[in-house]
Amino acid sequence: MSFSLEEVLRLVRRTNKSSAGGLSGSNYxxxxxWFYQSDSLAENLTTLFNRIAAxxxxxxxxxxxxxxxxxAIPKPSGIGLRPVVVGNIIxxxxxxxxxxxxxxxxxxxxxxxxxxxxxxxxAGGCELMGAAIDxxxxxxxxxxxxxxxxxxxxxxxxxxRCGVLSSSIFRT
Numbered sequence: 652m653s654f655s656l657e658e659v660l661r662l663v664r665r666t667n668k669s670s671a672g673g674l675s676g677s678n679y680x681x682x683x684x685w686f687y688q689s690d691s692l693a694e695n696l697t698t699l700f701n702r703i704a705a706x707x708x709x710x711x712x713x714x715x716x717x718x719x720x721x722x723a724i725p726k727p728s729g730i731g732l733r734p735v736v737v738g739n740i741i742x743x744x745x746x747x748x749x750x751x752x753x754x755x756x757x758x759x760x761x762x763x764x765x766x767x768x769x770x771x772x773x774a775g776g777c778e779l780m781g782a783a784i785d786x787x788x789x790x791x792x793x794x795x796x797x798x799x800x801x802x803x804x805x806x807x808x809x810x811x812r813c814g815v816l817s818s819s820i821f822r823t
Contacts, residue, residue: 653701654748656694660686662748673739674718682740703745716742 663679663686672678686693702708703716719736726733750757 652704652749652752654697654704654752656689656697658748658752659697659700660689660693662744662751666744670740671720671737673737673743674720675715675739675741677740679740679744682744700741700745700748703742704749715739 663683666679666682668678668680668683670679672681685696708716716739719738722735722737723732724735725731
């Protein structure tokens, strides 16, 4: 999977400038400034996004990309807390790019011939879904899957890890 500069520019311009930033302090308003015009900075950042999507980043920066700001929000019932983590905008953006690029395939995979529901109404539903995807992509099972299925699961794994995809997307 790779993203063109045009795809990145189109999506950057549609992002919500008021969306929360992660630990880096960057936000979508700043990202829109980075991509104000199609120049060498925009090209280099697009290359970075493609490297992240392909899993080709130095191990030393992975903790920086995957770190997030945690917030505990009281549950509506008043009993317990709901943990919410705001991840790095770069990683969230790469996940959104992947979902936008593959949305037709994802829709077909999950909604045809009838909608599927995963991890809805379960505590830690997204974590369970991510673990299930990782298990399916393990070396033991990967040889038994078709190429399109492996590709789809890889995209979903990126989206779950980036915090772009949640279990609520599958509600019918």
